Every structure is written in structure tokens, then in C-alpha cells.
Amino acid sequence: MNKLIIDAVKENIFLMVINDNDTYSISYENSKTNYEKLIVLVNNFLNSKNINLKDISAIYLNIGPGSFAGIRNSISVIKAINLVMKIDYYCFSFEYFKEIKEIEYENIPSLCDKFNVKKNLINPIYIS
Secondary structure, X not given: OEEEEEEOOOOEEEEEEEOOOOEEXXXXXOOHHHHHOHHXXXXXXXXXXXXXXXXXXXXXXXXXXXXXXXXXXXXXHHHHHHHHHOOEEEEEOXXXXXXOOOOOHHHHHHHHHHOOOOEOOOOOOEOO
């Protein structure tokens, strides 16, 4: 069971795949060009690890606070994936987990469970 984490709201676009045995991650420059090809970056990253999108069981998406363009584009990508592939997604904010001192991306799926983050629900937090 592979889980994909997408965080495009900060200085870099960060992707991570978590499976039973390993975690893989990569980051890309946070730029307009990369926002526009986010799905290509995701596919290239998965392919580099011999993982197919159909092998992803859940997607975890950081919804801010952060960059409007990063939030908008990453939401669009996961909504499209959900529509076509029927992969559930969980939209989280690090603000949901304030009581945790240090959060590692590997812990996002279990934190979403612990804090009852609803699946397929989007409430973005933009920085004005």
C-alpha cells in the first residue's frame, strides 16, 4: 500500500511516497513552470521508483497556509486523480497538528488518522 504526499505550498514542491518498507522523497524548485507541470513531476517521480499511479492507495495534500498558486494547482491535480483513478485524498495543514512539536512527513498519514482529517474534503488556507 503506497501513500503519496504532495506539499506545494512552501519554498519547494515536495513529494514523498511511503510504502511498507521504504520512503522516497524529492523536491523541486517552487516555480510557475513546475506548478503547471505538477502532474508530470508526480508521474516522473513515481516512475523513477517503479511505482505506478494505480499503486497509490491514498494521497495526502498540504493545503496551507502557503502559496495560492501551489495550493490551487495541487488541489486541481489531486481532484483530477481522484476523478479518474478513484484514489482518496486527505487535505491537511500543519496547523492541524499544532500540539505535535516536530512533524515529519512520514508521520502525516498516521497524524491524519489521529486528528480525524476527513477524506476528500478541501478547505485551503491561503496566505494573504
